Amino acid sequence: MSTVEKDPTRAGRRRAGPGAADRGTHVRSALRRDVLFAVAALAIAIIVILPGRNGEGTSISTMQLVASMAAMTVAAVGLNLLVGYTKLVSLGQGGFYAIGAYGSAYLALDKGWHPVLAILGALALCGIVGAVTAMASMRLRGPQFSVITLVMAVLVERILNEGNAFGRLAGYPNFAQHGTTVTEPITFLGTTFTPPMIAGEVATVMVPIVVITALVVILSRNIARSPWGASLSAIGESEMLASHLGVHVFRRKVAVFVLASVLGGLGGVMATQAFSHLQPETFDIFLTITIVLAVVFGGSGTVLGPVVGAVAIVWLEQSDILVEASQWQQDTISESWFLSTSGLVGVLFLLTLFLMPRGIVGTAGAVVAARLHRRDAAEADGAGGLDETSEELVEDLTHVVHEKPAPGSLLTLTDMGKRFGGLQAVAGLDLSVDRGQIHAVIGPNGAGKSTLANLVTGVYKPSSGQVTFAGNDLTGQAPHSVSRAGIARTFQTPQLFHDATVRDNVLAGFADTGRTPLWAAALKPPSRYRRDAEMRVESDRLLALVGLEDVPDVRASELPYGKQRALEIARALAGGPELIVLDEPAAGLLATETSGLGDLLMSLRDQGYALVVVEHHMDLVSRIADQVTCMDQGRLLARGTPQEVLSDERVIAAYLGKPLDEHGHAVETDDGTTTTPAGPGSTSPSPSLSNGGDPS
Amino acid sequence: MEAVVIGLVLGGLYALLAQSFVLTFITTRTLNFAVGEFVALGAFAAIAVSSWSWLPTPGKVAVGFLAAAVVGALVYRFLVLPFTTQGEHDVRWLLSTVAVSFVMLNLITNVEGPSPQRSDTARISGTVDILGAGVGKQQLVLAGLAVVISLLLIVVTQRTSVGLMMRAVSQDPDTASLMGVSPRAVGAASYFVAMGLAGLAGVLYAATVGASPVMGETLLVASIAVAIVGGLGSLWGPLLGGALYGVLSQVASYQWGAIWGETAGLLLVIVVLVAKPEGLLGRRMEVKL
Amino acid sequence: MSLVVDNAESGYDRAPILSGVSLRVEPGELVAVVGSNGAGKTTLVKTIVGQLALRAGDLADDDGSFAKLSSHRRAKRGVVMVPEGRKLFPRLTVGENIALGRRAAGKRAGGEDPVDALLDAFPIVRERWGQQANLLSGGEQQMVALTRAVAARPRYLLLDEPSLGLSPLKTLDVFRLIELIRERTGAGILLVEQMADQALAAADRAYVLEHGRIVMEGDAAKLRSSDEVRRAYLGVS
Known part of the structure; x- marks a missing residue:
């Protein structure tokens, strides 16, 4: 390629002087926000596992719930990059979750890899499958893209269900093949990471699970708010637009799909570590749809949406609410015509689509933003803009x-x-x-x-x-x-x-x-x-240049x-x-x-x-x-x-719709009028527009 | 050889369901991911009226068709159409039909119980020997029906004024409405017919394997695969796709075991989508700028 | 007895384009709307046939207001448009395209079929009857689009840039066809054109649209010779 690669920072450097102080302020406030978010995320992560610090039997179910939420959160955060930002509706996240879960267990148990290597190997496998799927689906959008991801997930599900190596319905691991039904806890750097299973044992594996989940959320926030994240939104808006912004759409789509796949796999790895046993029927289409629902319900295209959605959905599924709701239907409506868990999840999905298409976080964000910016939007309608470009x-x-x-x-x-x-x-x-x-x-x-x-x-x-x-x-x-x-x-x-x-x-x-x-x-x-x-400083300058300096925080559509x-x-x-x-x-x-x-x-x-x-x-x-x-x-x-x-006869004729023949001469029209003939290339400097070329 | 014959017959069933995907896709650019549940709905509707001795068998089959057809048209109007309003890239309908699938599957399971029920409506027993392969007459009827219905649909779309309207809506819904054709009405009608076909397939399929809530779910992926391989825009597509998919998956499972059968079929989908995203007989959509 | 646009306001999602536009087309009359690109001409016809939502004002024909009807119902009432760029159904034959036009005619069909007269005057359309529409040249496509609209037995016919992308000679043909349609159908014709000179030469009356508002109206011949018109369609002010 012979294109000139230009230094992207040049535009900023041009005006190094006056903006320097602003820049310092921006760096400090950005740093403060990021540190605050990271500290809060890690603090919440630690607080939720505090109930299990003594390994009491009563805390086991809580720890398992937390682990499920964490695994779902990681998978949903990954999927959000695709569904929320890039606007590619993947129905395959459950498949990657399954590859992560089974792959890490299989490589460790059957292939004898070190557990940490096995995990990395499973994640790499997710990445490879993700890359292949992405390249295969590159030219597809909409339903065809969804179908190919669905096909991938179904393929994985069938292999787990019917592949002898994975024990089929006996689960993995199972007595017949491995002599045990649970995987060994990982021992790494002298520490054993025990799952939340046995009363009296501290579930040490919860620490890496919640810390990694927090890190995933923090890093995904960084990505979402970076130019890299902006490129995903650009692809979601229009691939044409994205490429005009200098984004190599092919590479970026493969990259985001691989990232999402690896995060899906990481969710599965967490599930393996927390529950030590895998059953193929838990990795069916319902899982994939639940992850999609977590994203949409929480708020696709928002940083916290998939977190809130995953926590809410897992809690809903594991609490008694849905059971009670279906019991209530049986008591009041009909013994047989009622909905239980999966049906109610379906209804919840439909209600979300109808009533809250932006999800919990998106809707809340919009309400807050509307409050904050009502004044700004009003201003946007008034002064400023192109008609008031600052002279100065x-x-x-x-x-x-x-x-x-x-x-x-x-x-x-x-x-x-x-x-x-x-x-x-x-x-x-x-x-x-x-x-x-x-x-x-x-x-x-x-x-x-x-x-x-x-x-x-x-x-x-x-x-x-x-x-x-x-x-x-x-x-x-x-x-x-x-x-x-x-x-x-x-x-x-x-x-x-x-x-x-x-x-x-x-x-x-x-x-x-x-x-x-x-x-x-x-x-x-x-x-x-x-x-x-x-x-940011440069964007302020550019906004001022086009007269939009008063409305930087208004939504573009307003x-x-x-x-x-x-x-x-x-x-x-x-x-x-x-x-x-x-x-x-x-x-x-x-x-x-x-x-x-x-x-x-x-x-x-x-x-x-x-x-x-x-x-x-x-x-x-x-x-x-x-x-x-x-x-x-x-x-x-x-x-x-x-x-x-503008005074060229042929130009005027072309605009007025006076027909010309191939020599540039006016053609006789049916009312008998003609335009003044004008030779090719001739430009008549004198006639002004108002009298040029009108015969009548 | 036996595998090929059985594969072709099996492909017929997939083709029938694939036809319902093609039908809705042509006119509305949507797919109903709940098609599997409409198969079960048709089967159970026919069972519900199986004790009505005054109703002849074709009437009972028609009940299966109509039950699925009516629900299908309603689903289109209230749960698909509202989620297609934001232009070409709006795929919310995809999520809403998946949700419909969950709700229907769950409801049918709760009402009818999870285990298969015997269905005698339109049962034809016995086998026929074709090129050395024993093929159940029932499956043969299903496959034959798929071919007949596909040809019927092709004739209707090519030769009748209703078909002309469908093709017009498929090519340019906005301009079709300038000709006094309502794209929504055409869309609802094609959902009616498409889901009716799914119900019909359900009645006939249940006669061999029994009616169960998940009977259609297992067919869903295979029939989407068939529709995609053949090309979502072509009514000939399901026949070609069904034959290819059926034979390939049967031959693969004869050779290497059941798991490879389906794997080979799904790999076929991936290969076709990569090589020709619009399907083997599909037409490339014109790019608009 | 006329097509009436009363104080209409409309536009795309975020950008209002038409504001307070009022106009009237009598049966049998050819009315031109001229104006520079982006003045709102296409928006106007799309609003009349219901492809864009009317935000304020009213639309009515001989049977009263049709502002609340969907697009296909307006067509069935006889408000028929030939869209910009012809918009033939590309993979239908010429005959099938015209058959679709007849669908909209419904009860208004009957009597002498004006389509025959058009086919006699422009036999090229008949020659192409069994051909797929996208294989036709631009001029032939425009002929078919106009014939298709006539098959719908319009009471009011809206033509959006019929000369777009055509060579000068083909443009002349199209204008001859429009004149013939007026004669044979007695429909009121609203002709939206960037080729203002020819449109004004053909029309009885005309409106000049600028920035989504009607800035001038009156006798087409008089407007044709006025300086204001030149300003409007050349976008010079």
């Missing part, structure tokens, strides 16, 4: 030189062509854009303008021709490579993360979204704190349309691009907003950005564009300054 900031920014404008053109398209089946959408088009230049592309509907934008940004591979950017050949590169090379874009209808805040939308635009490695997202080294703070567009531009800038492709940025804007947009685009040009603007708004085009390309029927119709192009 624009002024200020014009002094910040983006980059020494190098000589020669930044983007060059040579003889671009794109054919869809029988339709030649773009043909033989040349185009070049310099740094510090605004190049507008106009033309009637269906002229091929959006296709051109998609060719530049890598959405379409050209049928012919070449794309050169900053001296590198970008022809046929995928959108994420194009994005990393320094070309950002906005869309005809703003593609935002509607449920995320304005600031989080901008943060997702930084190159980090595509580049932060998983380990850094999970472990959050000091450099991550500094970079987060830098990004913004009026014009401000959503402004936000999208801020996000595009966050990636530190050299060229921005804007697809109809003025569509749907009010006149004042359009004028504000013009100011903003011109200030960006003055900073050295190159802009390609696909636009219908001639007003805006004539005001801001240095060069105008008018397309018609996929071909170049006219090019030049706005003055030249």
